[in-house]
Amino acid sequence: MLDNFLVRKDSLMNFTEDGRVAGFKFAVRNANYRGVFLSLHNGYYIKMDNVVYPREVQEFEVNGQPPRDFEEIKTAVYEHWDYDDEGIVYVYKPGGLTPGKHVMEFQQSVLAAYGYMPTDEIWVKEPPVPGSGAGSDKTVSIVTYELELGEGGF
């Protein structure tokens, strides 16, 4: 669906933790025509400049809460990610990115579905790995974005 418009083009920035640049972040929307319970949000396939950053080094900020990792997001079973709202994806990469152009391959994983599916039980035990194609719901393919990081990295 709106695969090419999910990442806000001017949103790429580095972020700091304890005074040090700890990684980069960017703003995303939900790849659907509706919002979902936040718990269904299962992370991202992110390949930035040919390096893959798995779900384990990602966090997600939404609804005015501090960034949460995807194990914690999983427990947000009554919280809703509204269709209109941007969330911020944080990717841990000590030192962050250098200013200038970056190429990112990207796929969002949200376990929204039309009712019961044959994969339900398997995904409870072992959620699909983002980028594998499974669990990508409305973003069928991995999409490539060219993003620019401003001078100074922020």
Place this chain on the structure above:
Amino acid sequence: MAKIRRGVSFYSYQQTQFFKQLNLEGQIREVSENLDGADGIEILDEQSLRQYPHPPDDFIERWHQWMERYQVKPVTMDVFMDVLQFRDHVMSYHECAERLMGDIRLAKRLGFKNVRTLAVVPIEILVEALPVAEELDVRLGKEIHNPIPLHGKYVQEIVEHVDRSGTKHLGIVPDMGIFQYQPSDSKLEWMIRHGASRKATEILTQTCLDIRAGVGPLAGVDMSLVTAGNIEVSFHRFLKTGECDPYFKTAFDAIVKITKASISTPTVMDYDVIFQSILFSRTRPEDMGKLMPYIISIHGKFYHTTEIPGLPGEYEDCSIDYEGPISYLKQAGYEGYINSEYEGQRFYQDLPFEQLADEVDQVRKHQKMLKRLIDA
């Protein structure tokens, strides 16, 4: 004389909303001011409402003020069922019914007369939630969506329950996509941009016409127990692994055979293209008239409205039969709503922003078409 009413499902404005070109109030105003007598509002709860499932009281108040100010009616609220919500287990029927009962209560607060559930919701869940619907006088309608036909099991079990129990609060929401008989031109062009050969799209159109005429290996195949999203996932699994539910085997084998017979080295995309031919319900227009007493509301699904050659200012969707079903609905005295549900925007979303579909314009044209057919 009984008259079919017109409204809009805000599904139609999903992209306009995404880019913040029209907010919820703007969408309501559009229906009120630019659609020549349409007054029905249909929303998807998780699309239109902030802080679902508990929108704040001041929003509810504002919503009712909009209905008053713009002289429109809340007709149907569409609800969802994500069975992995709790992530540590698959939701039971009882848990799904609890979510549905909450949605019915929410619909009541917003003044909706109907709640539409997904086509795939098991009837046991509807039956468990039904007492709440009856108590609040909200009707529950199960969507009947391509490729499910009106004469299949899913409709039959609803009809039987209604006849047996005498309930006035359960029925169906047919989606006009069940009268689609060939893919829209916009979808074919989308497929070609995604690597499909023009040849494959031509075979697809021919296969669709063969099925409509009752000839070829797919003529007798029954896909009446599945929903489009699910069968697509199954077909992709079949292409990768050769495995599928026995229910799909004949159809999937036939798709592979037809594809190989006409294209020497078919790509996955070629298979995908020809696969689309089994996603049509083959519903007979007369079934719409027969089932009229069970119809809660109707989704006016459409993909692309174009001007009718020789009739300036009049429009049609060349992939879906509207004329047949509407004539039977009129004969049967249907007085409910047909709500425009535009789904063609997704076939342009691979293009640059400037070339995206104009949802507002498409809905206006579709409403002109509905008005023409209803008034005829």
